[in-house]
Amino acid sequence: MLANYGFQDGSGDWFLVIDTDKCDGCGKCTEACPVNVLEVGPDEYDPFREEPVVKVREEERKKIRYSCASCRPGYGEKPAPCVITCETGAIFHSEGWKLLYGK
Amino acid sequence: MLVAGIDIGGKNVHVILMKDGTILAKGAAPTGINKTEATEQLYDKVLQQAGLRLEDIECVVATGSSGRRVSFAQGVIPEAAADARAVVQLIPSARTIIDVGAEEGRAIKINSEGKVLDFAINEKCAAGTGTFVDTMARALEITMEEMAEASLKSTESIPMNAQCAVFGESEVVSLIHAKTPKHDIARAVHDAIAGRVGSVARIVGLENDVVMIGGVARNTGFVESLKRELATDVIIPNEPDFVGALGAAAAAEAGVVEEKVEARVVERQDYDESSN
Amino acid sequence: MAEEVKEFWRWPESHWTNLDIDWKQGKIITSGVDVGSVSTQAVIMVDGELFAFSSTRTGSDSPDSALKGLDIALEVTGMTADNIDYCIGTGYGRVNVPMAQQTITEIACHARGANFVYGPAVRTVMDMGGQDCKAIRCDERGKVIKFMMNDKCAAGTGRGMEVFADLIGVPVWEIGPRSFQVEKEPAMISSTCVVFAKSEVVGLLEEGKPENDIIAAYCAAMAHRIVELLNRLEIEKEFAITGGIAKNEGVVKRLENETGVKTMEKVWYNPEYNSRNYPFDTQIIGALGAALFAMALLERGRVESARKA
Structure with a gap:
């Protein structure tokens, strides 16, 4: 499942996307994130899944645009730390940051 | 000339x-x-x-x-x-400018010559703008001036969940129904916008001195919230608008x-x- | 209260009981309660068949609203809450459903509910509630494979339409029909933000633009907003739209025109439900999905019955 956490407003798409089929719940990204946006827990969107999965903390979902901005997702010299750390390639950001701040 | x-x-x-x-x-x-x-x-x-x-x-x-x-x-x-x-x-000592108007907000990083090094904007959304304060003041049935004064009296910090002005309005109404003192609500509103404005400012990176301009800079209650949010002093020039x-x-x-x-x-x- | 306050923005309340089912003969009775910001739905299922439902207003107290919703659904059935094996709470106020044994997110419940209502062909579900908007892609079993939710911004939620209906003083159920009573389709409202759109509408009213044109302009903007939200997911057929906004033809028709994708017909997948005239109400889909999950979890032995009587 592609879990899109975040929002869309007049200026763009601001989502941190988790591919739950790739996520193994290792939790390394939660430690890599400098602003503590991620957590590991039960899959809220698939009640039949037994393995834990990474997700964006509830209180962060409406402010992801600002929380993630410090890592310059999609346009920094390197990918965001959560993306770098994830060995299974389960995390990525939508285009909002890149389109608005990248140029 | x-x-x-x-x-x-x-x-x-x-x-x-x-x-x-x-x-x-x-x-x-x-x-x-x-x-x-x-x-x-x-x-x-x-x-x-x-x-x-x-x-x-x-x-x-x-x-x-x-x-x-x-x-x-x-x-x-x-x-x-x-x-x-x-x-x-x-x-002349200004390095970060925060400009919050009725419908837009922006943060600008400048050098000593006034050259724009970086900037970030919040537009097309009323959250973090003067319109947000206006909307909430109307819900509270007080003027902007009263709202600024009221929030300075508040000692209680209540978080507002809503980012959106429309949802914020309902939140303010439910706070009124819950008999929350108006001055605490006023502060909550200012804190909420300050949070949003602060996030925009942090995109460019804060450097002292921080100067705030735009119509909202006249709102002393908001300026206090912004100082708290940024944990730094904020200079307001005369007639910031x-x-x-x-x-x-x-x-x-x-x-x-x-x-x-x-x-x-x-x-x-x-x-x-x-x-x- | 001396005078009744006029409400232009709420859909009326309702409840229904399936007289074809004798619940006492049933083996598993489950319920789902969806506490939304504006309305609360309670659904009761007997052995996986729709038995009763209610749609009521959410009051200021969510636990009370949930209890009231279930009570109304149980009315005339002779069933009590104690007869229910398992109850699942969902929706924005799901943690405030006192009789629920468990909660499940409305995204998961919607996908499952839509799968039951519209059948396994449904791949994209767009739900627009009072305070949020959910776009879901699901597989033939109703499992979520992609989703996004917007609850940060009122534009593109039912609230946007409510604010508009209140502003121009036209009941929300008249918006759809009136939006087609225009000579020519007007340009859509350009502001995304509801607050800015409001000033735009006030401006148009002051200019003397016909009311129906403004209604059409707002419906078009709403439809466009939904399309923008859906673009992240890419619509795959079949496409179903649910929630309060699904009842607004003014938005749905314009959405279909913009995307070129027809929305699914409002008929039950189960032909018997249609021939027996079971009311088709997309607002109960979340609660229905919750009741179905309750059933599935019991059958799989993942949870135990909490039935008291």
């Missing part, structure tokens, strides 16, 4: 007439529905005030979200450029009728540090 600077924002238009760096006259008016008409009327009024005629003005530069509507201007410059130009004159027009006038005087803002020349943060 006789010049004019005109700033048409979302809600108000500001005009400044300047002669060799000295302000001769100035005025502000709501833009209403017909922004062009409101601007022309105000411009005539300010000219009259100064005893000048249209043809006396050698150069007119406009700025603001509707700057292009000033048909009689020789040029239009971006708000960030106008802000930077004026602020560095008023407060005229700064955009002042910058446009200064540009006109310098003969600058076109200006581009080059953003994103700030140093990048070190990723290795945070990923280790």
